[in-house]
Amino acid sequence: MANLSVNIAGVEFKNPVIPASGTFGNGREYEKFYPLHLLGGISVKGMTLNPKDGNPPPRIAETPAGMLNSVGLQNPGVDYFIQNELPNLENKGTVIIANVAGSTVEDCITIAQKLDDTCVDMLELNISCPNVKEGGVAFGVSCQSAAGITQAVRKATKKPLMVKLSPNVTDIASIARAVEDAGADAVSLINTVLGMRIDIKNRRPILKNNMGGLSGPAVFPVAVRMVWQVANAVNIPVVGMGGISKWEDAVEMMMAGATAVQVGAAIFSNPYCPVEIIDGLNNYLDDSHIADVNELIGCVKPW
Ligand SMILES: Cc1cc2nc3c(=O)[nH]c(=O)nc-3n(C[C@H](O)[C@H](O)[C@H](O)COP(=O)(O)O)c2cc1C
Numbered sequence: 001m002a003n004l005s006v007n008i009a010g011v012e013f014k015n016p017v018i019p020a021s022g023t024f025g026n027g028r029e030y031e032k033f034y035p036l037h038l039l040g041g042i043s044v045k046g047m048t049l050n051p052k053d054g055n056p057p058p059r060i061a062e063t064p065a066g067m068l069n070s071v072g073l074q075n076p077g078v079d080y081f082i083q084n085e086l087p088n089l090e091n092k093g094t095v096i097i098a099n100v101a102g103s104t105v106e107d108c109i110t111i112a113q114k115l116d117d118t119c120v121d122m123l124e125l126n127i128s129c130p131n132v133k134e135g136g137v138a139f140g141v142s143c144q145s146a147a148g149i150t151q152a153v154r155k156a157t158k159k160p161l162m163v164k165l166s167p168n169v170t171d172i173a174s175i176a177r178a179v180e181d182a183g184a185d186a187v188s189l190i191n192t193v194l195g196m197r198i199d200i201k202n203r204r205p206i207l208k209n210n211m212g213g214l215s216g217p218a219v220f221p222v223a224v225r226m227v228w229q230v231a232n233a234v235n236i237p238v239v240g241m242g243g244i245s246k247w248e249d250a251v252e253m254m255m256a257g258a259t260a261v262q263v264g265a266a267i268f269s270n271p272y273c274p275v276e277i278i279d280g281l282n283n284y285l286d287d288s289h290i291a292d293v294n295e296l297i298g299c300v301k302p303w
Contacts, residue, residue, distance in 0.1 A: 002285035003292040004278070006040070006259050008237045009160035009185035011121050013040035013095050013260055016293060017250065017278045020241050020264035021046050021099035021124065021164075022071065026085040027092070033271045038278065041095030043262060044081070046126050049107040051077040061197050061206040066216030066243070067265050068195050070209035073101050073129070078111045082118055095121045097162070103132045105152045112157040123159050125150065127179075128166040128191040128213075140166035140191075143178035154183035162239065165189040165230070167219075172226045173233035180234045188239035188262065189230060190223045216265035219243045224256045231257020231298055245273060247280025257298040 004015040019030070021043040027036050036042065054074025061068040075081075081098075089096050098120040102108035112123060127140035127149060139149045150163050163179040165172060167190035176187050192213020197206040205211070223242025231238045240258030244250055245266035253261045266273045285293060 002282065002290055003294070004040075004282060004285075006294060006297075008239065008259055009122065009162065011041075011095055011160055015040040015278050015281070016254065016258075016260035017274050017281070018043055018095075018097065018239070018260060018262045019267060019274050020262035021097075021126070023264040023267045026081070027089055028085075030267075030271055034275050035092075036089075037093030038275050039094045040260060040278075041097055041121070042089070043097040043099050043124055044085070044089070045075050046073050046099040046101035046129075047075050047078045047081050047111060048073055048101050048103065049078060049110055051075070051080065055209045058206060058208055059212070061212065063195070063197065063214060063216070063218060066214055066218035067268070068197060068207060068212035068214055069192065070207045070212035072209065075101075078114050082114060086118055086120070090119045097122045097124050099124045099126055099164070100153070101126045101129050103129055105131075105133075105149050108149060108153050109156040112153045112159075116157050116159060120159065122162055123153070123157060124162045124164050124188060125153050125184075126164045126191065128164070128168070138166055138168070140175060141169050143174055146175050147178040147182035150179045150182035150184050160185045162186040162188050164191055165226075166191050167222060167226055167242070168194050173229045176230040176234050180236050184236060186237040186239060186259075187230060187234065188241065190219065190226050190242040193219050193222060193242075215242065217243045217245050220249060224252060227253060227258050228256040228300065244277070245270075247277045247284060250277050250281055251284060251296060254293070254296040255298070255300045257300075259294075259297055
């Protein structure tokens with residue numbers, strides 16, 4: 001059997017497959033389908049400092065080969081997570097990644113500090129969140145603000161820090177370099193791609209928020225391209241996601257330069273998707289006589 005384990009910022013993952021933040025809750029619903037220890041890790045639902053209701057419905061819309069969402073980070077807040085969700089995840093035998101989603105730098109610092117004395121293995125800082133002090137422009141769209149929030153959170157925590165990049169930018173490689181220089185131990189990408197649908201009967205946007213984030217197989221080629229660009233721009237590990245729904249996608253994403261992959265929207269149509277990807281990856285490595293999954297990372301030979 002091939003080695004499936006990978007190391008990201010000193011954290012050992014038994015395999016490189018991780019359910020993506022916001023698509024797996026805090027694991028409870030999926031424990032009914034399979035034991036969580038089968039997974040390389042879990043990126044939990046994004047947490048804000050205070051409880052958040054999210055956006056009004058409708059906030060989900062199907063699209064060809066994907067979905068649009070404008071859930072708006074509905075969550076019960078970091079204190080609730082620590083008191084009520086983390087105890088259930090602890091000792092489940094999988095890496096726990098806490099997804100941090102503050103609307104100010106100060107909020108992100110406080111969330112990181114609160115998580116610092118807990119059993120979470122790693123922080124994933126979501127910089128696609130709107131910065132309320134800058135008119136709601138996402139932290140992740142400029143090198144300066146992306147680096148600023150990364151540096152502030154880096155100082156606030158001893159945990160390994162992975163920064164999750166927004167694809168809604170012109171030059172993803174320069175943002176990745178900026179967060180690496182600011183102290184990120186790893187980057188993950190992509191978050192959802194901004195999109196919109198219109199109901200032609202009532203001439204209104206389908207989502208109450210007008211716009212939403214596109215995810216699912218529709219975004220996969222965009223994600224592969226961005227992961228490849230970022231992997232060639234930084235010296236820290238890259239975790240790739242966006243549209244992965246089968247083991248072949250995971251192989252492709254790793255060949256583009258990802259050390260591990262996250263699986264998001266595909267879980268909604270097939271809760272078993274992450275474990276099927278792990279099995280498929282394992283069989284692929286054995287069938288191809290590849291002894292170690294790490295051999296795949298960035299092995300694509302560009303023309
Ligand atoms: C319903 C929904 C909720 C999400 N919530 C979060 C979140 O709380 N934090 C975050 O960083 N990403 C969140 N995401 C983005 C996913 O983690 C992932 O980056 C994106 O969906 C692309 O991967 P996919 O195409 O496999 O879904 C969410 C995505 C969906 C569909």
